[in-house]
Amino acid sequence: MNEYASVNQANHRLVMIMEKLNKYGRIDVQEIAQELDVSTATIRRDFNELERQGHLRRVHGGAVLSNVSTTFEYLYHAKVALRMDEKKRIAIQAANEIQDGDAIFFDSGTTTCQIAMCLSGKKQLTVITYDMSIATVLNNHPSIQVILTGGIVRQGYNVLVGSITENFIRNMMVDKVFLSADAIHTSFGISNANYVESGIKALLVNAGKKIILVADHSKFDKIAVSKFCNLSDIDMLITDNQISHSMAESIRENGIEIKCV
Helix, strand or coil: CCHHHHHHHHHHHHHHHHHHHHHHCEEEHHHHHHHHCCCHHHHHHHHHHHHHCCCEEEECCEEEECCCCCCCCCCHHHHCCCCHHHHHHHHHHHHHCCCCCCEEEECCCHHHHHHHCCCCCCCCEEEEECEHHHHHHHCCCCCEEEEECCCEEECCCCEEECHHHHHHHHCCCEEEEEECCCEEECCCEEEECCHHHHHHHHHHCCCEEEEEEECCHHHECCCCCEEEECHHHCCEEEECCCCCHHHHHHHHHCCCEEEEC
16 A cells, blocks of 8 residues: 555544544544454554644543644645535535635635536626636636636645735635635634645735635634634525524624525
């Protein structure tokens, strides 16, 4: 097995462990080892890694969910399958915010990619992105001009990063930016699990006439390692209907329009 395949398998296990924890709150070493067809020693090492990152707490015979979010980041292929129903509903609502003739910027992410899939009826759009998956989705649309920022490929995430990407964004202004995030907290702000893309996201907040954050309910009341903007920098939030009432009210108090779908 080559190194890339090994890393992919390890990341897949971490994704499955976190999915089980988010669903049940606790998982058993023996059960998850049997389900993933690996040794209990491998699962214990995965638990140790996730505990180091602050996502779970080891207990006798298994692990329980931690409420602390830090730096865990799924590879792109793993993120695609997470909360797909919620992402599709968010994407449909987000596409409704786009008018024919708009110039828009799509931040990287599986939710923003879902929005791109909902643009079949739109005309005369200019779409700018640093997400290669989004560019591929829109490549054959007859009425959308697609612009990639340029930059260095970030392996495993299908995005372009670096100074070329950032300089491109510094010198543009679009009608709407659709922004994604790993964590949203009413006091800390909006943050990401890696520094590489946080610099890009911070620039995007100032690159659009209207900034629209798209995020499912699992991203709220969490803090990731790299803050890139305040809640007050956002004009609109589109999320799913599982967001708590108290969280929605706190966001509205920041002057943000919120749409739950």
